[in-house]
Amino acid sequence: MADLETLTTRTALDPMDIVIGGPSDAGVTLTEIPFQTRLVLRGLPSDKKFTAAVKGALGVEPPSKPGTVTSSKTARVLWTAPNEWMVYSDDTGLAATLTKAVAGLHAAVTEVTEHYTLIRLSGRHARDVMIKGCAIDLHPREFGPGQCVQSHLGRITVLFDQTDETPSYHILVRASFAEYLWMYLEDAGLEFGVRIEAAG
Amino acid sequence: MLHITCPWCGPRDDNEFHYGGEAHILRPAAPEKLSDGEWAEYLFLKQNAKGPFLERWSHSAGCRQWFNVVRNTATDEIIEIYPMGELPKSPEGIKAYEGNWRRQSAAEKNAKAGVSGT
Incomplete structure (x- = not known):
């Protein structure tokens, strides 16, 4: 039987061994917000x-x-x-x-x-990354802080809301899709530069 | 791609929706009183209209609510969207509802007899 003392809490993205860091002038930053x-x-x-x-x-x-x-x-x-x-x-x-x-x-x-993982996508190019895989009109005229949407992002079902004008988006994704979405967002953000930040 | 206007979320692409087939098929209240043929009508026979058709959709990738749609199956024009449990109000929708063979079927008469408690 496993020794309960040695077990640690892990998030859906822990197995990816994500390395914190990236260019300081990156167009987008990605952060996992664990255990909220x-x-x-x-x-x-x-x-x-x-x-x-x-x-x-x-x-x-x-x-x-x-x-x-x-x-x-x-x-x-x-x-x-x-x-x-x-x-x-x-x-x-x-x-x-x-x-x-x-x-x-x-x-x-x-x-x-534990059913979901929350990923924050923020930065001056965050909207450009979002609209690559989402059919919702995210132009500031139509969508801003205080609004949320359930739709597809990169072909998977997510719930996201905009939290500030940077813009920042908090994307809620089912744990089993979290790894896919994280890699999708890293890839979609590649042309703008991606920095990975730790939550806190 | 169709644009379907969810009564709650507004216009969205059709890949966010799940199709629910023909609307307004009432379940018989006393199935034992139906013949095999009448039961098969209820279970298997659909209208397969060319023109305005009453159907159910669910916004499965969004708010997950069900609603009814009057859609022209020949042109894909969406004529009316109305809540579950209600009947269409557009002339095309009313005509499609009243003209459906199912209104005269033994299964539907059986279902309505059950609803009114007789």
Whole structure:
């Protein structure tokens, strides 16, 4: 039997032995954001008790408008369906807090942290890299901070949102596709220069 | 490539969607009262229209919601998009719904009898 003392937590990208570094004037930077709490929240946006309970736990109501994001100091809440949201947070105990907050209501909280990997793509050419493999119009006139999209990127299904004007994108990908997407983004960014940064 | 307007997410490429076949096929409430032929009509026979056709789509790579579409199968023109559980409102959609042989089928009459509780 494996000695539990010697086991270490690994992310979906750990087996790639990614080397941190790259040119300082790189057009894009890539960062894996490991182990950030990710929750799927389900409930009825028309239920005032539900939205109030969520606001109490997260500091913000879940967005009701498709493709938008609300955020607070505690969490970022992304619209994924009319009755479903993805919650990002640095609070590792948030699943318990949120489950308690919506207890007794027609709602569900599912922790999916390990099911996904979050990759941040940032830099002055980040938009150019994104539009190589994504059919969504990411021009600033159409898409900016506070908006999220579920679509295809490099032929795989992802959820991403823009977090600042740099621009930066946080791309949520299923763990089994993470290695592919990382290599895809490195390759797509090659012409602009890619720097790999450690999260933190 | 078709552009399909998801009622939630807006216009997207068709490779984000999953096709769900003919819409408005009601499941018989008392299948034991149908003959084998009538049951086979419910299970296997589809309209295969040339022209406006009522069909279901799911935005599987996006919000994963199902909805109904009236699409002209000859030109691929999308005439109307409407929610699940509702009937089409466009003239083409109404005509396609009412003109479908299924409205007269024993399976659908059986299903509707079950819905009304008789």
